[in-house]
Each structure stands twice: as structure tokens, then as C-alpha cells.
Amino acid sequence: MSERRKIEFDYSGVDTDRMRVNVGPQHPSTHGVLRLEVELEGEIVTEVVPHIGYLHRCFEKHAEAMTYPQVIPYIDRMDYISSMNNEWPYVIAIEEMCGIKVPEKVEYIRVICAELNRIANHQIAVATFGLDAGAFTPFLYLFRDREWILNLFERISGGRLLYNYFCVGGVRGDVYPTFKEDCLDIVRQVRATNKEIMDLLIYNHIFVERTANIGILPVDVAINYGCSGPVLRGSGFPYDLRRSEPYSIYDRFDFDVQVGKGEVGTVGDCWDRNIVRMREMEESCKIIEQAVAQMPDTGDVFEAIPKKIRVPKGEIYRAAENPKGELGFYIVSDGGQKPFRVRPRATSFINLSVLPEISKGYMLADLILILGSIDIVLGEVDR
Amino acid sequence: MEHNFIYNLINSDIVAIIAIILLPLIFVLIYALIAILGELKIASFVQERLGPMRTGPWGIIQPVAEVVKLIQKEDITPAAADKKLFNLAPYIMFVGAFAAFAVIPFGPAFVPADINLGLFYLFAVGAFAIIGIVMGGWASNNKYSLLGAMRSAAQIISYEIPAGVALLAIASLAGSLNLNEIIESQSGWFWNWYLFGGDGPIWKIFVIPFTLILFIIFLVSTLAETNRTPFDIPEGESEIVAGYHTEYSGIKFAMFFFAEYANMFVVSALITILFLGGWNSPFGDFMSGPIWGAFWFILKAFFFVFVQIWLRWTLPRLRVDQLMYMGWKVLVPFSFVCFFAIAFWAMVK
Numbered sequence: 230m231s232e233r234r235k236i237e238f239d240y241s242g243v244d245t246d247r248m249r250v251n252v253g254p255q256h257p258s259t260h261g262v263l264r265l266e267v268e269l270e271g272e273i274v275t276e277v278v279p280h281i282g283y284l285h286r287c288f289e290k291h292a293e294a295m296t297y298p299q300v301i302p303y304i305d306r307m308d309y310i311s312s313m314n315n316e317w318p319y320v321i322a323i324e325e326m327c328g329i330k331v332p333e334k335v336e337y338i339r340v341i342c343a344e345l346n347r348i349a350n351h352q353i354a355v356a357t358f359g360l361d362a363g364a365f366t367p368f369l370y371l372f373r374d375r376e377w378i379l380n381l382f383e384r385i386s387g388g389r390l391l392y393n394y395f396c397v398g399g400v401r402g403d404v405y406p407t408f409k410e411d412c413l414d415i416v417r418q419v420r421a422t423n424k425e426i427m428d429l430l431i432y433n434h435i436f437v438e439r440t441a442n443i444g445i446l447p448v449d450v451a452i453n454y455g456c457s458g459p460v461l462r463g464s465g466f467p468y469d470l471r472r473s474e475p476y477s478i479y480d481r482f483d484f485d486v487q488v489g490k491g492e493v494g495t496v497g498d499c500w501d502r503n504i505v506r507m508r509e510m511e512e513s514c515k516i517i518e519q520a521v522a523q524m525p526d527t528g529d530v531f532e533a534i535p536k537k538i539r540v541p542k543g544e545i546y547r548a549a550e551n552p553k554g555e556l557g558f559y560i561v562s563d564g565g566q567k568p569f570r571v572r573p574r575a576t577s578f579i580n581l582s583v584l585p586e587i588s589k590g591y592m593l594a595d596l597i598l599i600l601g602s603i604d605i606v607l608g609e610v611d612r
Numbered sequence: 613m614e615h616n617f618i619y620n621l622i623n624s625d626i627v628a629i630i631a632i633i634l635l636p637l638i639f640v641l642i643y644a645l646i647a648i649l650g651e652l653k654i655a656s657f658v659q660e661r662l663g664p665m666r667t668g669p670w671g672i673i674q675p676v677a678e679v680v681k682l683i684q685k686e687d688i689t690p691a692a693a694d695k696k697l698f699n700l701a702p703y704i705m706f707v708g709a710f711a712a713f714a715v716i717p718f719g720p721a722f723v724p725a726d727i728n729l730g731l732f733y734l735f736a737v738g739a740f741a742i743i744g745i746v747m748g749g750w751a752s753n754n755k756y757s758l759l760g761a762m763r764s765a766a767q768i769i770s771y772e773i774p775a776g777v778a779l780l781a782i783a784s785l786a787g788s789l790n791l792n793e794i795i796e797s798q799s800g801w802f803w804n805w806y807l808f809g810g811d812g813p814i815w816k817i818f819v820i821p822f823t824l825i826l827f828i829i830f831l832v833s834t835l836a837e838t839n840r841t842p843f844d845i846p847e848g849e850s851e852i853v854a855g856y857h858t859e860y861s862g863i864k865f866a867m868f869f870f871a872e873y874a875n876m877f878v879v880s881a882l883i884t885i886l887f888l889g890g891w892n893s894p895f896g897d898f899m900s901g902p903i904w905g906a907f908w909f910i911l912k913a914f915f916f917v918f919v920q921i922w923l924r925w926t927l928p929r930l931r932v933d934q935l936m937y938m939g940w941k942v943l944v945p946f947s948f949v950c951f952f953a954i955a956f957w958a959m960v961k
Contacts, residue, residue: 248755250756250759256853257849257850257853258850258851269759271762272759272762272763272932360850362850362928362929363841363844363848363849363850363927363928363929364926364927364928364929365655365659365925366658366659366925366926369660369661370659370660373660429926430928433927433928435842435927435928435929435930436928438930438931438934439928439929439930592931592932592933593759593851594848594851594929594931596851597851
């Protein structure tokens with residue numbers, strides 16, 4: 230069944246009419262308030278036009294009116310599924326401009342939090358992708374496990390979704406005494422569930438049939454559109470900022486950059502993008518284990534936090550590997566307490582732009598899967 | 613008439629006929645409540661959660677609450693809908709599901725209508741539901757509903773043919789289209805069921821693989837007939853919102869819902885009749901008789917209702933062209949091979 234995908238049908242001689250359907254902004258599977266204007270020939274998608282902006286909250290304008298630390302809660306709300314990761318490139322950029330060296334313990338806490346949040350993000354991505362394919366049960370299994378991570382974040386930061394935990398020069402609170410054991414517990418649980426998900430969902434024959442050879446994103450197209458993260462790696466290009474331009478302390482850890490290999494279909498299909506996420510969870514588990522082993526028990530996490538942040542005049546771009554791809558902040562400072570301009574390179578927005586290119590010629594049901602495999606968050610698309 | 617205990621109990625023909633009509637209806641209503649609770653509880657068992665626990669002990673009154681909720685809801689008819697067809701569709705679907713109960717033999721002593729074309733009738737009214745779906749999908753004046761209706765039309769021609777060929781094969785084995793005769797020809801121990809080639813000499817072991825394959829073909833086709841995962845394509849929730857019943861609410865939605873559950877029982881009953889010996893006890897004369905017959909029949913049918921619920925919460929959904937591919941290129945050829953093998957066996961035995 231898998232070899233034939235793109236549906237070619239000769240419509241000459243048949244009097245047909247194309248139908249324009251609005252998928253969204255209220256739709257079970259647009260993962261937020263995205264509106265896709267879809268033109269259908271029967272059930273075959275001939276044109277997709279994404280309409281965005283339903284969740285636009287003027288992040289960039291807000292940032293101009295806020296002091297540097299006050300911007301961080303707004304950044305949390307961009308990609309609200311992986312807030313910890315979002316904050317990181319911003320604080321790195323400001324620390325670099327101010328010349329702040331953060332303590333060793335803080336670096337480890339940040340790595341562990343970011344990797345746990347990467348797992349949580351990928352759990353949601355795989356879960357909702359399965360839900361788009363009609364599999365309801367794996368969704369709940371993965372959400373059950375995400376709860377462990379959220380509970381841990383709640384204990385260290387007070388928030389379950391929007392943490393506001395990283396701050397310039399450190400983190401907002403020290404970790405609690407049993408933090409390391411809890412991290413290892415989560416790693417154990419994540420591995421156990423992922424094994425189950427592999428059998429139940431990923432290698433399920435129907436799921437493979439649905440996702441293999443669907444929405445093939447060739448690597449040159451992915452690079453031309455500026456895709457990053459699992460979308461680019463799913464196309465077989467091993468680009469991971471943690472490895473290619475190691476920031477923070479990522480050069481100390483041993484992990485692999487997972488790429489799509491086209492195991493069940495073509496390189497760069499929906500299944501590949503999804504399996505990259507599944508395997509990245511395992512890589513994150515490895516990083517967490519190493520970070521927990523190396524993390525110093527003592528140390529003041531607040532020692533490098535400046536009383537007042539005055540960023541010297543200049544501009545900087547710093548990016549970090551978000552679960553969804555490269556998230557960067559371009560910050561221009563005029564030497565005051567408030568940024569002159571903060572411009573994010575929003576991963577989801579750029580990854581979404583490839584959707585019309587790769588979804589033509591597939592069926593409506595495939596379009597939903599392709600959208601799910603790109604894994605967007607509308608908070609980040611619209612900002 | 614000799615197959616119905618109510619005629620023996622009640623002297624008046626009219627009262628007896630009314631009782632015979634009402635009895636399956638009452639059964640369906642009670643069954644639907646049990647099936648809804650089963651769906652909720654099996655889903656929550658599969659998903660490692662508790663499910664409804666507040667309404668009544670262990671949540672057993674939850675289905676009643678669901679039905680009451682649906683009845684209380686506002687019954688909305690879209691302004692641009694074709695009102696006549698829109699209002700008619702859920703009833704057609706329900707009639708199709710309930711009409712099947714006219715011939716289902718619950719036991720040796722309860723067959724509402726013992727007609728010679730029972731199997732044919734059951735198959736014909738089973739296809740009735742599609743008319744309701746297409747009607748409702750078209751009349752809603754909603755693009756998602758229309759897509760759902762079209763998918764349903766594409767679906768029926770894919771699964772009805774292998775299902776029909778499977779029925780033919782069993783009819784040729786039994787030599788009858790009368791459901792009661794089909795069941796009676798499978799009496800005795802469970803190896804006389806058509807799942808295991810039916811009654812016959814030891815050489816029937818050559819036909820057992822074919823009947824087993826036929827059973828799987830028929831099971832897959834019936835899953836498609838009830839529009840449930842992995843074949844819930846006409847209502848494919850993640851793509852076309854709720855498919856053909858997107859615009860329905862209140863009591864009309866409840867009718868669709870009810871018809872789906874009734875259909876689940878009908879196809880399970882059909883599998884039971886054709887392959888599992890209907891009301892026959894699996895152990896020969898042990899636990900057989902009119903009341904045990906009803907027990908065995910309902911037990912076997914409920915097992916297949918359980919299988920449908922189980923599959924729904926386990927598998928992802930197929931795409932509409934994959935279902936058609938499977939129907940036409942896999943199930944139809946296999947069902948024909950099985951049919952020829954079984955017909956040859958029926959001829960030589």
C-alpha cells in the first residue's frame with residue numbers, strides 16, 4: 230500500500246467543481262487558532278493558504294516598553310508548551326551583552342530543565358500527532374507522563390505551564406533536595422512509556438500506512454524555507470544547535486543528533502519527523518542522566534544575578550535549540566534599562582511556512598497529519 | 613410462529629405481535645445503556661483512568677445522564693439546511709438499525725419473524741443506515757458534513773461486496789438463507805460452527821482455513837459497517853470535525869448515536885449467527901435450551917460488541933482511499949477465493 234502516494238487523477242471530461250473549505254480557526258486538529266483555507270478537488274488538496282494572526286499579542290511592541298527582566302514572562306507565552314527553552318536564548322543573549330558568567334550549578338539546572346521541557350514538548354507533539362491519526366489512547370498515556378515533568382517544574386518554579394524561571398545571571402530559585410532523584414525517576418518513566426508508545430502507535434501498521442510517504446519534505450526545500458528542529462532533521466539534515474554551535478555547557482554531554490532515515494517510507498515524510506521526536510526524547514534522557522551525575526550539589530544560584538540590568542549599547546543575536554527548532558532573539562540595546570528592540574526568530578512561524586509547499590496533492594486527512602507533524606504552536610506563530 | 617414463545621403464552625394474535633415488536637425495542641434500549649457504560653468503562657480501563665465514578669455507584673447511571681443531557685439540549689436546525697431531509701435522516705438511520713431486530717433469533721424460542729430470506733433481509737436493512745448518513749450529510753449544508761457523507765458512500769461500496777460474498781459462502785454451506793436454519797445446522801459442539809467449517813466429516817479440516825479467513829474478512833467489513841475506529845472515516849473527528857452529524861444536536865444527534873450502538877449489536881449478532889452458531893451452546897447439549905440459548909446468543913454478541921469497543925480505543929484511523937484499497941484489492945479477492953473453496957466443499961460433502 231505504501232508505494233503509491235500522490236494521487237494523480239485525470240479530471241478532463243468530468244465536470245467537477247473545486248470546493249474551498251475553511252479548516253479552522255475552530256477545528257479539532259489545527260492545534261490552536263490557525264485557519265487554513267483549503268481548496269479541495271474531491272478530497273484532494275489543491276491549495277492551502279494558512280491565515281494566521283488570531284493570537285497576535287504584540288510581543289515586540291510590549292518588549293520595547295518593558296525592562297529586560299520583565300520581557301521574560303512574555304517570552305514564556307510565545308511557545309507556551311516549552312517555556313523553559315524559550316527563555317534560554319534571551320537570557321543567554323543578555324548575559325553575553327552584559328558579560329555575566331553564570332555559576333556552574335545554574336548551567337546544569339538550566340540544561341536539565343530545558344531537556345525535561347523538550348521531553349514534555351515532544352510528548353505533546355507525538356500525542357497530538359497520534360490523535361490526528363485517530364489514536365486516542367497514546368495521547369492519554371503521554372499526557373500522564375508529562376504530568377510528572379509539570380509537577381517537577383511546579384516544585385522548582387511555582388508554575389505548571391509558564392515558568393518565568395530563567396533570569397539573567399541565574400535562575401529564580403534553587404532546586405529542592407530530592408531534585409536529582411526526581412529527574413531520574415522521570416527519565417525511567419519516560420523510557421518505559423516510550424517503549425510502549427513505539428509498539429502501540431509508532432510501528433502500528435495503520436499508523437505507518439497513514440504517515441509514511443506523506444508530506445515529504447526534501448532537504449533542499451527544508452533549508453530554503455529555513456526550517457529547523459525536528460522538521461529539518463526529519464529530512465535527514467543533522468543540524469542541531471546543541472551540537473553545531475554548542476551554547477551553555479552542551480559540549481560536555483554525549484548525545485546523538487537524530488535524523489530521519491526513511492525507515493518505512495521516504496526520507497522527510499511525516500513518520501520520519503515523528504520518529505525524530507521520539508528518539509530525541511531518548512537523547513534528552515541521556516543528557517539529563519549525565520547532567521544529574523555532573524551537577525554540583527552546592528553553589529549559590531543567585532550570586533551572578535545583577536541588581537539592575539543595564540545592557541551596554543549594541544546588538545546581538547543568540548539562538549538556542551528549542552524543541553521545535555532554532556529559536557533566536559535579536560536584541561538591540563540603546564544602553565538603557567529597556568530593550569530598544571527584541572525580535573524573535575519564531576521557529577513555528579518559519580516551519581509553518583513550508584506547509585503549503587508540502588501538502589499539495591495529498592488528501593484532506595493527510596493535510597491534518599502534515600500539519601501535526603510540523604508541530605506548531607500558535608502562540609509562537611502569531612506572537 | 614412455532615419459534616416464538618410469546619404465541620404460546622398469549623392467545624390473542626394482535627397482543628402477541630405487539631409484544632413481539634416491543635420486546636426487541638426494550639432490549640435495544642437496555643442494551644444501548646449497557647453498551648454506552650461499557651464504552652466509557654472499557655475506554656477508561658484501556659487508558660488507565662477511572663472513567664465516570666460520580667453518577668451512581670461506580671458511575672453506572674452515567675449512560676442515563678448522557679441520554680437525559682442529549683434530550684434536554686436545544687435541537688438546532690441550520691437556517692440553510694434542507695429541513696425535511698435534515699429532520700428525516702436520523703430516523704431513517706434508526707429505522708435501519710432497528711428493523712434488523714425483526715429477524716434476529718435471540719434463542720430457539722424467540723424469533724420475531726422467521727422468514728426464509730432472513731439473511732438477505734438483514735443485509736439489506738443494514739445498508740439502510742448509509743441512506744440516512746448521505747441524506748443527513750447532504751441536507752446539513754455543511755462542507756464537512758458533505759465530505760463525511762461522500763466518504764460514507766465510498767465506504768459502503770468497498771465493504772458491502774466482501775461482506776456479501778462472505779454471506780453467500782455461509783449460505784451455500786448452510787443451504788439456506790433462513791437464519792434459524794443456519795443456526796440449527798451448526799448445532800452440537802463448537803467445532804460444528806461455521807467458524808470451524810461447519811458440521812462434516814474429518815476432511816473438513818481443509819476448509820477450516822478458508823472459513824477462518826472468511827470470518828476475518830467479515831469481521832473487518834462489519835467494523836466498517838458500524839463506522840467505528842479504525843473505519844470511522846465518515847465522522848473522522850480530526851479531519852472533518854464530526855462528519856455527517858456535525859450539524860446535529862439534541863435528540864437527533866442522540867438518534868444517530870443510538871443507531872450506531874444498535875448497529876454494533878446487529879453486526880455482532882450477524883457474526884454470531886453466521887460463524888459462532890447463534891444460540892447454540894458451545895458444549896453440545898450442556899447448557900442448551902431456550903433460556904440458555906438466549907444467554908449464549910447475547911453473550912457471543914456482546915463479546916463482539918466488546919471487540920469493537922476494544923479496537924476503537926487501540927487503533928488509529930485509516931484514510932478513505934486506504935479503506936477502498938483494502939476493500940477492493942484485498943478483501944474482495946480473498947473473499948472470492950474463500951467463497952469458491954467453501955462452495956466446492958459444500959458441493960462435495
